Amino acid sequence: MKWYAGSDHAGLALKRQLVEMLRKLGDEVIDIGTNDDKSVDYPSFGAEVGRRVAAESTARGLVVCGTGIGISIAANKVPGIRCALVHDSFTAEMARSHNDANIVALGARVVGGGVAEHALTTFRATAFEGGRHQRRVDMLGADKQ
Numbered sequence: 001m002k003w004y005a006g007s008d009h010a011g012l013a014l015k016r017q018l019v020e021m022l023r024k025l026g027d028e029v030i031d032i033g034t035n036d037d038k039s040v041d042y043p044s045f046g047a048e049v050g051r052r053v054a055a056e057s058t059a060r061g062l063v064v065c066g067t068g069i070g071i072s073i074a075a076n077k078v079p080g081i082r083c084a085l086v087h088d089s090f091t092a093e094m095a096r097s098h099n100d101a102n103i104v105a106l107g108a109r110v111v112g113g114g115v116a117e118h119a120l121t122t123f124r125a126t127a128f129e130g131g132r133h134q135r136r137v138d139m140l141g142a143d144k145q
């Protein structure tokens with residue numbers, strides 16, 4: 001599986017941990033930054049991961065900031081992106097099976113490394129259920145809801 005990963009300064013350490021985990025699982029990960037502790041603006045990184053994932057239908061995204069909120073909002077402004085802010089394995093599973101999320105967002109100041117790894121592992125392994133959920137996901141991508 002191919003991933004684009006991004007974070008701001010607050011999400012950097014957790015992003016690095018999760019990128020390493022994905023690579024150990026054999027996935028390809030392109031880390032678009034940030035790469036140091038200097039304070040940066042999360043919208044730029046969320047939007048860039050969003051653009052990369054939107055351009056590559058089979059790719060997935062991982063975005064991390066302090067809460068996961070700001071960077072998920074930024075990613076979701078890109079057409080074609082369904083970025084889900086998850087807090088645990090259950091929300092990660094639902095994000096894939098019901099919402100067909102193509103980007104997962106995590107808050108480094110909200111969840112610990114173990115919970116985050118478990119959530120990401122679940123997100124990675126869970127398929128979209130389709131069926132009645134397909135119509136709803138289609139509505140998310142349409143001009144009207």
Ligand code: RB5
Nearest residue numbers: 010065066067069070071
């Ligand atoms: C940075 O201090 C913080 O605001 C950011 O990482 C994120 O939590 C925003 O949603």
